[in-house]
Amino acid sequence: MSDKIRVLVVDDSAVMRKLIPQILERDPTIEVVGTAMDGAFGLKKIEEVHPHVITLDLEMPRMDGTEMLRQIMRSDKIPVIIVSSHSVAGAAATFKALALGAFDFIAKPRDGAQDRMDEIASELIAKIKVAAKARMHRWESGVPANNANHNNDKPIAKPAPRLKASPSKIIAIGSSTGGPNTLQYLLSQLPADFSAAMVVVQHMPEGFTEMFAKRLDESCSLEVKEAQSGDLLLAGRVLIAPGSKHMRVRRMPLGDIVVLSDDPPHNGHRPSVDLLFRSVAQEFGPNAIAILMTGMGDDGADGVGAVRAAGGLTIAQSEESCVVFGMPKAAIDKGFVTRVVPLETMANTLQVYCSPGGPMQQGKESKMQAEKK
Numbered sequence: 001m002s003d004k005i006r007v008l009v010v011d012d013s014a015v016m017r018k019l020i021p022q023i024l025e026r027d028p029t030i031e032v033v034g035t036a037m038d039g040a041f042g043l044k045k046i047e048e049v050h051p052h053v054i055t056l057d058l059e060m061p062r063m064d065g066t067e068m069l070r071q072i073m074r075s076d077k078i079p080v081i082i083v084s085s086h087s088v089a090g091a092a093a094t095f096k097a098l099a100l101g102a103f104d105f106i107a108k109p110r111d112g113a114q115d116r117m118d119e120i121a122s123e124l125i126a127k128i129k130v131a132a133k134a135r136m137h138r139w140e141s142g143v144p145a146n147n148a149n150h151n152n153d154k155p156i157a158k159p160a161p162r163l164k165a166s167p168s169k170i171i172a173i174g175s176s177t178g179g180p181n182t183l184q185y186l187l188s189q190l191p192a193d194f195s196a197a198m199v200v201v202q203h204m205p206e207g208f209t210e211m212f213a214k215r216l217d218e219s220c221s222l223e224v225k226e227a228q229s230g231d232l233l234l235a236g237r238v239l240i241a242p243g244s245k246h247m248r249v250r251r252m253p254l255g256d257i258v259v260l261s262d263d264p265p266h267n268g269h270r271p272s273v274d275l276l277f278r279s280v281a282q283e284f285g286p287n288a289i290a291i292l293m294t295g296m297g298d299d300g301a302d303g304v305g306a307v308r309a310a311g312g313l314t315i316a317q318s319e320e321s322c323v324v325f326g327m328p329k330a331a332i333d334k335g336f337v338t339r340v341v342p343l344e345t346m347a348n349t350l351q352v353y354c355s356p357g358g359p360m361q362q363g364k365e366s367k368m369q370a371e372k373k
Contacts, residue, residue: 294317
């Protein structure tokens with residue numbers, strides 16, 4: 001019996017049904033056991049070939065990828081990686097698929113050129129391997145079942161606009177695989193008068209982060225937007241790093257801001273969680289909170305160390321609530337994490353630490369009193 005990862009490729013493009021297997025079979029641990037031209041054929045193929053992982057196009061005739069995904073989630077519970085078109089419509093459909101239970105997604109090259117498919121090869125292979133290992137028990141638990149906003153496309157009512165205050169704390173968050181649903185759940189649990197500012201790096205391609213920020217904004221009481229250079233860090237505001245830019249923070253006389261750059265990728269990532277965390281540590285020291293949430297790889301682990309060394313609070317999402325425990329585990333293994341917190345209680349933890357009389361403030365006051373003595 002083969003120990004290879006069995007993959008089913010579902011795509012209405014004959015070119016893609018040829019190219020994706022060619023890409024995947026470069027890796028000796030992966031075996032493409034079948035292809036299908038639409039969702040109806042795909043469901044039949046599942047019964048025939050018993051795949052461990054499915055790659056799924058969304059825009060297909062007869063039965064599209066979204067309907068196929070719904071049926072997979074009802075019965076087979078096989079990890080699905082969406083192979084998405086690089087467009088506004090493609091981004092919207094992709095986020096809907098993630099809400100339905102897709103494991104992760106990858107964006108096809110913008111021009112769809114055959115010779116550019118190599119650009120996504122290593123990423124697709126890596127995600128398939130992680131999906132196969134993640135097999136269901138951890139994957140299903142990424143977002144609590146009682147999330148009222150999960151799978152709800154109806155925007156929630158926003159409170160009346162108010163004058164934004166300077167934040168009590170700066171919260172920097174890094175996430176990757178499983179992050180979109182996890183972040184939506186976390187932000188939906190925070191009140192409109194939340195006193196901290198938040199800056200987020202979610203590993204995601206260029207063109208998807210604007211749509212992602214809009215979806216988050218519609219699903220929570222906070223203000224969420226894709227960051228632009230010069231955006232102010234304000235209480236109750238969440239700034240999402242664009243998919244192709246590094247994001248750092250900077251303290252300025254007229255207000256604290258984010259700064260974007262086109263610097264080269266850091267350890268293969270742009271935006272990089274590490275670079276964001278290091279800048280937060282440098283600029284805000286003990287007023288910083290760094291959180292590593294679900295995701296593959298180790299981006300952010302060293303940055304968490306910088307925040308801790310600067311006196312800030314460092315938090316890792318708990319293993320049982322992660323889709324993939326890679327990023328939090330990397331920081332925990334290095335000894336940089338102060339607290340490990342389940343997703344279900346993360347919002348409450350942040351409200352406690354960011355309140356005027358919270359533990360971080362008490363700690364600073366105790367330190368000041370000790371220095372006076």
